Amino acid sequence: MRVLHAVTLHSPTHAFGGPVRVALNLAKGLRARGHEANLLALGEGFPEPWPTSVEGVPAKLFPARRLLPLGFSGMTSPALLASAGRLVRGADVVHVHLARDLVTLPVALAALRAGKPLVLQTHGMVDPSAKLLAKVLDAVAVRRLLRGADALLYLTPHEREGLDAVAGAPLPNAVRLVNGTPAQEERPAPSGPPRILYSARLQARKRPVDFVDAAPAVLAVHPDAEFVVAGPDEGELAAVRARITELGLSARFTVPGALSGTEVLTELRRAHVYVLPSVDEPFPMSVLEALSVGVPSVVTHSNGLARDIARAGAGRAVDPGPAGVAEAVLSLLDPAENATTSKAARELASSAFSMDAVLDTLLGVYEDTSR
Template structure:
């Protein structure tokens, strides 16, 4: 089976974060289980002529990004080359799996696949919900609602995401809904921190407003009062241009010496940072099912997450970390995060949460299990399409051979 995964963007510093990481993980997992899977995306930030043909072992067709609507950031980039090649790539795939957002890449490809009658799976990553933005509303009318209704499967991470996506097309219904959680490759348990060594608290995600890195920084005074030697490490691409403000905030609070920004990391460095930390903090109010939190759990690193996180119930039930309330503008956010970190720096609590985190990832969120579920969805989708007489494959244009999935 040939599965074509279409995602908006890949960069050397992984600035697009979760959707691209999930797409790569799923492609790699599918290939490990004997399927053919490839990635199609825009590439940005690479040297001229330097677009890779494989990403972390996954065959990839990357097309140079053009920033045609800069004010819309990632939603305003596209590639004429990708859109020209897309019909042939779609035609050659057995399943077209689109990591959908309101943009000029994934939405046009999804519309093509639906129009051509190809088996279409949409995965929304918590990015498709009702909006008051007029431009986004126009996008919904012009195509988004149509592809959500015509899709052969619409994947959601949580029941809340399914309801929000359904509200976009109401009073109509989306295509058949399936739950697919994110998964990670099992990792060895991280080593215990040497007794008496300085603790390390880690944030490793895109540095942008919705992930609330300012609440990570605001937790420093609370933690340093009890652990004056603690180190706070801020890692990830500065997609919100916030790092300068965060470092200045730490200096104003008199704790700048304890905060280090290490920039964007490749995946191997991310895992190494997780293995060497004592607590992972992600105070995000926008993540439906954070891959970075899952990767933390996979190495046995206790986590501090917000109650709105899709993983919060699992973390709380397993005892794999702490769950905190976090509302934008609440001056107590930092203190709440700091108190949760202090709880997990207690040696006995840290050891218990570490074991619980590692077991949770192994028992509930392995990539192999997720990919097996996805293959079942693909089988149902292909059966549904083959049984539908109205969905005929389009005629091949004369004189042209279809592009092959890489």
Template sequence: MKALHIVTLHTPTHDFGGPTRVALNLCRGLRAQGDQAVLVALGDGFQEKRLPRSVDGVPARLFQARHVLPRFEVSGITSPALLAAAPRMLRSADVVHVHLMRDLVTLPVAMLAARMGRPLVLQTHGMIDPTQNRVAQAVDVLGLRRVLKKADAVLHLTPRERELTEAVVAPEPMGPAYRLVNGVTPQPMRAPGDGRPPTVLYCARVQEGKRPQDFVGAIPTVLEKYPDARFVLAGPDTGALAGDMLALAGSLGVGHALEYIGALDHAGVLERLRSCDVYVLPSIKDAFSVSVLEALSVGLPVVVTRTSGLAPDVAAAGAGRLVDSAPDDPDNAVRIGRAVLELLDPAANAAASRAAWRLARDSFTLDAVIGSLRETYATVLRDRFTAGPVRPTPTRVP
């Protein structure tokens, strides 16, 4: 079986984060099971004249990004060459798997696949929900609702994500819904720190939605008890906030404790996770963070908000701490600092570390996710074959 995975963007610094990483993981896992899986995306920020033909070992068709609507950032980039090549690529695939967002890449390709009658799987990564933005509403009317209704499968991370995506097309029915969580490759458990100062890590895009200011704001609370603690801010600066975060640390009198190290490749991320004691992601709206899963996979305890998609699993397993958080709440940072302090206690850290590693191993391995995805693909193709030109009645899967 050949699966074509279409995602918006790949850059050397992984600016698009989670969706691209998920697409790569799924492609790699499918290929390990003997399927053909190819990544299709825009490429940007590469110094070479020719874009890479593979990404992390996955065959890739990358097309140079054109910034046609710069004020819309990643939603405003496209490639005429990709759109011209799309019909041929779509015809060559048994399944077209689109990592969908309101943009000029994945949405046009999904619309074309639906029009061509290709088996279409959509994965929304928590990015498709009702909106008051007039431009986004126009995009919904022009095409997004149509592809959500015509899709052979719409994948969701959580029941809440499914509800929000369904609300975009309501009162009409969405395509058949299936749950597919994110997964990670099992990793050896990290070794405990050997005399180094306590180290706390943020490793995600540095942008407003991830709330890096709450991470920085937690530093004074932790330093009161652990004055030698170190804080590492890692990830692409897609919100142009890294300088502001360093300035914030300086204004709080803790600039000496914070280091910004920029974007890391996947191997670099795992290496950094192993060298830290607590992972913090203050984001309020993350549907199912890959970076949190990667932290869990090496046995690194996490601090996440109660509204994040992985919060129930982290709480049930004892793999970290949950914090209440709300936009512009000045107490966010203090709550995060207190949670970090709890996890820096050696006994609590050891217990949460073991729980984190077991949680990733038992519930979120990439092999299990790939098994579920292949079953979904088989269902889509079987329904297509048996139903012929008549669309089967969607079955809702919680």
């Protein structure tokens, strides 16, 4: 089966975050099972010559052009738009990681016009919005795509409700597909000073400053603790650095910027605890990756993984804000609790979020759309 995965942007800094990681994990899993899976995306920040594959997945990357000052929504490529029809016609299934942007919307529309089986996966990026641009795009393209796709993959009941609301009617083509994570080597038993990690985009919704503000309470008990704030900047880097300086904690923090996939796993294997203090996070890949190597994780209650983590004893779910984060981190730094929670994290990742289970579901969806 030839599957084309279309996602908005791939860059060396992994600026687009989780949707690219999901697309790559699925494409790699499909290829391991003998299918032909390729990646289509904008590219930005690569030195010449540009890559023709990403992590072993053949990739067609088009240089990004920023037409409007709207972040990812204002990026496109005339060459990609001109090639979209040809590229979708060469696939048996077109799997679009849909956002309200000028990349994934045109590719999905091209697949619809070509009569190709179309699978949409929105990653929480398409939800009811009062913004004018969102309303325009919904009227012009999004609603038509949600109703016309052969399958629509969603993560949580909340996301499903939002998609029904955007479409203006219940969507009978919706199928729940959780994010999966490849099996990883277990981290070694933590040693040395406590090391607490944040690894995600530095974006207001993800609240990296809450992570910084939790540090003093942790340091009051563990004065040798080390904190890492990793990830590409999406507007919060200056605030993070300023708060670290205001608290006089420059010696206790490392801010390495964006990390590659391999570098993220290296940091996770050194971490005692992983923290993602974001609110309304649908289904974060960074937390799944932490669980897969056995790092106890702290999330807020609005995180799509919060109930699973709390139920399995794989970490802590807390109210938003630094106080809850600090209390949770301190409890997980207890050696016995850390060991127990680490084992539960690994078990949760392998039982509920394995790539094999996700791929079994996805291939069933593909087969149904191709009939």
